[in-house]
Every structure is written in C-alpha cells, then in structure tokens.
Amino acid sequence: MVDKISSTFGSWPVLKQIEKNNPDRQFITLSSTSIHNDLQLLDVSGDPSVFANPLIYRVKFHTGNFSWNGFYRFSFMTLSKEEIKVLDAKISQLATPERLPLGLNDLFVLQPQKRPNERVLLTIWQLDSDYSIWRRSESYEPFKIYSDSGAYNYHDSNYTAYQLHSLES
Template sequence: MLKKISSTFGSWPVLKQIEKNNPNRQFITLSNTSIHNDFQLLDVSGQDPVFANPLNYFVKFHHGNYVWNGFYRFAFMTLSEEEIKVLNAKVAQLASRNQMPMGLNDFFVLQPEKRPNERVLLTTWQLDSDYAIWRRSASYEPFKIYSDSGAYNYHDANYTAYRLHSLPS
C-alpha cells in the first residue's frame, strides 16, 4: 500500500536526468494538458524523496489498481477539520459502490505534508473524456460543492502521462 507520493516540476531534460540518476524508483512523467512544456515528475515509490524541492503528499485514501497511465486530474482544496470528515465520508461512499465511474483507474485523497488542512483529490482515468462524463454524472454531485462554491480555495490541474517514445530527444 502506497503511503506517500512526492512530486517536482521542471523541464523535460531535468526530469529525465532525475529518472536516470535514480533507476530504482518508480517515476511517472506528466505533461500539463493546457500549458505547453509544463512537466511534473511523480515519485510513486513511497520512499523518501530524491527531489531538491519536493512536494510531499501523504496518501490518506486510495481506491483502484495503481494504473499510472492516462489522464490525471488534481483538485486542490483547503478544508476545516469538520469539512475533511465530510469529504472522507463522500469518498468512502463513492468507493463503497459496486461500480466506480467508467474509465476511473485510481482515486486518491492526498494531504500535503506541510499543510494538514489541505486535500488533493487525485483521480487517474483511462481517457480525459471518461473524467468529463463523470463530471456530469450523479456520482460526482457530492464533490461539486468544492469546485463551485468558492469557499474552499479550490484549484485544479490536468495532466497526461507522457510517453517517452512520443518526445523529441
């Protein structure tokens, strides 16, 4: 069971050098879907980070099969202790259903290491269209308040797993 995910941002050559220098780690290189040449490197080994300035996240909840390809949706929010309990209940209810949303690979609730009242909902999908369909479904309704109300310091980012063979050298 994965307990920690670390992240860093940088140029393609810098992130590839980090990977080359740490062959024993499991890294996922992500490309921002809206900003050209904006890359993020995730270390999903669960070990202490090797990055100079890591963003470390504790995995508070996970449901899925650790499928590290496809479309990534990061949703960031700041919550009170009570609101965290409510979010946890919503996540548990979604996970307890017999059928998760179509195309959903993994659903994580992450806590930034240095910000205990923040949560990141990280969902990974087979396709970005699978995520778009879920956003219009009844199972997404309990989560809509976080993005729509303006009360939770909500922001999000979309990435795709970058494949080495599709990049210029």
C-alpha cells in the same frame, strides 16, 4: 501500498536526469493538458524524496489498480477538520464497487505534508472523456460544492502520463 507520493516540476532534460540518477525508483512523467512544456515528475516509490524541492503528499486513501497511465485530474482544496470528515464520507460512498465511475483507474486522497487542512483529490482516468462524463453524472453531485462555491480555495490541474516508467519485478 503507496503511502507517499513526491512531486517536482522541471524541463524534460532535468526530469530525465533525475530518473537516470535514480534507476531504482518508480517515476511517472506527466505533461499538462493546458500549459505547453509544463512537466511534472511523480515519485510513487514511497521512499524519501530525491527531489531538491519536492512537494510531498501523504496518501490518506486509495482505491484502484495503480495503473499510473491515463488522464490525471488534481483537485486542490482547503478544508476545516469537520469538512475533511465530510469529504472522507463522500469518498467512502463513491469508492464502493457499484458507485465507482466507469473509466476511473485510481482515486487518491492526498494530504500535503506541511498543510494538514489541505486535500488533493487525484483521480486517474482511462480517458479525459471518462472524467468529463463523470462530471455530468449523479455520483459527482456531492463533490460539486468544492469546485463551485469558491469557499474552499479550490483549484485544479490536468495532466496526461507523458511516459510511463515502471520497475522491473
């Protein structure tokens, strides 16, 4: 079980050097779908971060298969304590086997380490079209308020797995 994900951004040579210097870690290199040369490196080992200036997220919830491959959608929002409870309830309803969207590999609810009222929904899809189909489905309706209302400091970013790195078992 992954209880923490660390993230950093940088150029290809810098991120490759971090990986080379830490062969015992499980890293995933992500490439932005909208900004050329915007690379992000995720450390999903759960160990203390090796990054100089990491973004550290606590995993509050996860469902899925830890495939770490595909289309990544990061949705960032700021919520009150009551709104966090509502979001958690919506996630619990979505995370039932009969309601999980087709093509969804993993669903994470992340909390930035130093910002308790912020949440990041990280969804990992087989294809970007699977995410697009979900956005038009009934099961997405409870989540539209976060992106559409402007009240939650909502922003998002999309990435694809640039190169998958996994530890040998």
